[in-house]
Amino acid sequence: MQIVSWNVNSIRVRLEQLTSWILQESPDLLAIQETKVEDKDFPESAFQDIGYKCFFAGQKSYNGVAIIVRDNTSCYLLTPPKFPDQQKRFLGVNINGVDYVNVYVPNGSSVGSDKYLYKLEWLRVFEAWVGSRLEKNQNMVLMGDFNIAPKDIDVHDPKAWRGKILCTDSERSVIKNLEMLGFTDAFRLFNQNGGQFSWWDYRLNGFKRNLGLRIDLVLTSRNVTTQVTEVLIDKRLRELSRPSDHAMVITQIEDLGSAQ
DNA sequence: ATGTCGCTCGAGGAGCGA
Secondary structure, X not given: OEEEEEEOOOOOOOHHHHHHHHHHHOOOEEEEEOOXXXXXXXXXXXXXXXXXXXXXXXXXXXXXXXXXEEOOOOEEEOOXXXXXXXXXXXXXXXXXXXXXXXXXXXXXXXXXXXXXXXXXXXXXXHHHHHHHHHHHOOOEEEEEEOOOOOOHHHEOOHHHHOOOOOOOHHHHHHHHHHHHOOOEEHHHHOOOOXXXXXXXXXXXXXXXXXXXXXXXXXXXXHHHHOOEEEEEEEXXXXXOOOOOOEOEEEEEEOOOHHHO
16 A cells, blocks of 8 residues: 655645546555645546545635545545544545544644644644544544644754744654554654655755755554554655645555454 | 745735744
8 A cells, every 4th residue: 555645835826736647656545635626626637637536624725635546446545533623634444444634734833823823722632533433443644734743853953943833842742642642653664764754844945955854744653553564755746846835644454464 | 125935816016924
């Protein structure tokens, strides 16, 4: 099972990049964030034309998530948590007994702002949902744009970012709490190096200078972690003209015998 | 270094969010 997380930053602008990539790589599942499109305008047929089907939860202008799978994939949608409002940031499916949960965690703007408080509240609801869901199903993959750099090694300039948005102890404690539930930051199973980022600001020529953060994560539950064989950050689409500001995270998971 | 994108509203460019 090859699964991909990508913050597309407008699926309409990046549609050609995305469908071309799918045709080349034939992934099994894509979790897409920041589609920025209402459901009635989601470009569903572009994926149907290449043999994939879509689930999507969108809104005008902001946010929006989608899960794209092969059209013969047998799956059902998960019931989302009760979040504080209607922003479209969560979409989960179950395939062969494994939950794939796609999240676009609020950015939080700046520490202390209303948006920051909303982010922490949203994360509290999410964390509680994960805890209760785990009691029913121990096979879980949490993936998406978490808008949290888990550790200083995930930040190009930890001193400059210390205590700033995406790097506060309050945000990072959410990752630690999920780890206490048994989840693992799968990328770090295979790569302990610094300088490994998934997002670079469009400004300041951030990508070419590798001024990035690793905020796009795949967190696997204990049962799944043992089956993960590879996690890569694929920067190829970030190198194209008119790129998203995020790179893809690609994860390979072997079959889960116990999950069937 | 207020830097760059994408979106909306509405018809040109300001304002918002990231």
